[in-house]
Amino acid sequence: MSWQTYVDDHLMCDMDGNRLTSSAIIGQDGTVWAQSENFPQFKPEEIEAIMEDFNEPGKLAPTGLYLGGTKYMVIQGEPGAVIRGKKGPGGITIKKTNQALLIGIYDEPMTPGQCNMVVERLGDYLIEQDGQQITASMEAVQNLTNNERRIEQNQTTTIQEPGISPTDRKEPVVSRR
Secondary structure (H helix, E strand, O other): OOHHHHHHHHHOOOEOOEOOOEEEEEEOOOOEEEEOOOOOOOOHHHHHHHHHHHHOOOOOOOOOEEEOOEEEEEEEEEOOOEEEEEEOOEEEEEEEOOOEEEEEEEOOOOOHHHHHHHHHHHHHHHHHHHHHHHHHHHHHHHHHHHHHHHHHHHHHOOOOOOOOOOOOOOOOOOOOO
8 A cells, every 4th residue: 555545545534523733644754655735845954853852751742743834832741652742723743653653733623532543553553563573574584584594404414325324324435556
């Protein structure tokens, strides 16, 4: 599934008759992976500040969260995992995954809880999928390592002729005349 499909079908989905105003999936380095049509143009330093708050929770609280030049008052989130912001009747939810930021911006009649549910559910799903891929990759590496050990063991095993033990084997006598 493409990142744009995650935005179009999952972040911009209908939730009890309401939708996010805009949404995006952005790499932690600030590169846009996918976004809704009207997602605000943001500055790299805004994403840097968001990442700093994930690394040092509470850093944005005194100054506010900025995205696309809009200031949001930071409200209770989940340290290192979710940042939530409020501006008038709307707000923002940002969920950090292993590689990206999922951002949902809402306005009334959507509620903060609906926005949180849409953004955080998809984020949790992507984290779980990434974890499963890592586990599968680790299992593949382990299987490869085990196969390499078997090959190595087979290469060091002495091949014996049937019915002759190594002690019965005599070296050919070479006579010199």
